[in-house]
Amino acid sequence: MKVTEHIKKANGKTQFSFEILPPLKGQHIQSIFDNIDPLMEFKPPFIDVTYHREEYVFKEVENGLLKKQVVKKRPGTVGICAAIQNKYGVDAIPHILCGGFTKEDTENLLIDLDFLDIENVMALRGDAVKSETYFKPEKEGHNYANELVAQIEDLNKGVYLDEELLNSSKTDFCIGVAAYPEKHMEAPSLDSDIHFLKKKIKNGATYIVTQMFFDNQKYFDFVKKCRKEGITVPIIPGLKPISTKKQLNLIPHRFHVDLPEDLIIAVVKCKDNKEVRQVGIEWCIEQSKELQKAGIPVLHYYSMGKSDNIRTIASALF
DSSP states (O other), X not given: OOHHHHHHHTTTOOEEEEEEOOOOTTSOTHHHHHHHGGGXXXXXXXXXXXXOOOEEEEEEOGGGOEEEEEEOSSOOHHHHHHXXXXXXXXXXXXEEESTTOOHHHHHHXXXXXXXXXXXXXXXXXXXXXXXXXXXXXXXXXXXXXXXXXXXXXXXXXXXXXXXXXXXXOOOOOEEEEEEOTTOOTTOSOHHHHHHHHHXXXXXXXXXXXXXXXXXXXXXXHHHHHHHHTTOOSOEEEEEOOOOSTTHHHHHHHHHOOOOOHHHHHHHHTOSSHHHHHHHXXXXXXXXXXXXXXXXXXXXXXXXXXXXXXXXXXHHTTO
């Protein structure tokens, strides 16, 4: 079932969903199931599975020379999605990136997903490779997420890259995209960011999931701004509980979001990360309750591969 259909079927009741990471290469898929199992009692209508693009590593060879190698540390997104749908009967949503894919790669991936009865996809530009400062698309790939959305929507209309195909079948993907209540780090302004978000919606996206935030007012203001600009699709908030002191610096640096002063003070006062984890859980519960009260259709949690704190939060809400 499509995400938009899940929302309609819920009739105004707030639903619970979450995002998982593929395991590191060499680890068994059971590690994924071990983190999903404790969350299934809350009846998630869908589970997101991230895609992690390649990294470049340099290994020493003969005569002290360095050889550049391409490594994928977390492969398996498509296989995990198929396994989730088979094991749990829950819709799995693979993330699809511009980075690391040609248009042909993307089309073939979408064909595989269609064959597996995966109905939803999350279309993202993706980050730059860690060794590069700025994002660089593949030679025959997409520069921006709105272009990726357009390609997926073309397939939904039966339009393939090979225009000579006869009797081509249509796919039927529900397309999700990302948004940033505090603006994308590369955007010159929030208004500019929303301008490009509108392009993604115009090209075929039917729902939005936001970057994490810790101040609900920033989410509410962002939604209001989007509605004023004519964006009418569901805007699902992305939430993450803080769990370590290190994240006070890491989250603003990596995700370019602000932390409320009250949250910072509470974390700084903690003696250890066990206390930080409890502060993070309590803060996220209060955030979630306010969003529930506002009638938000889905609360989406970034689990980062661990489910214990997400389960505690969900227990208080769903």
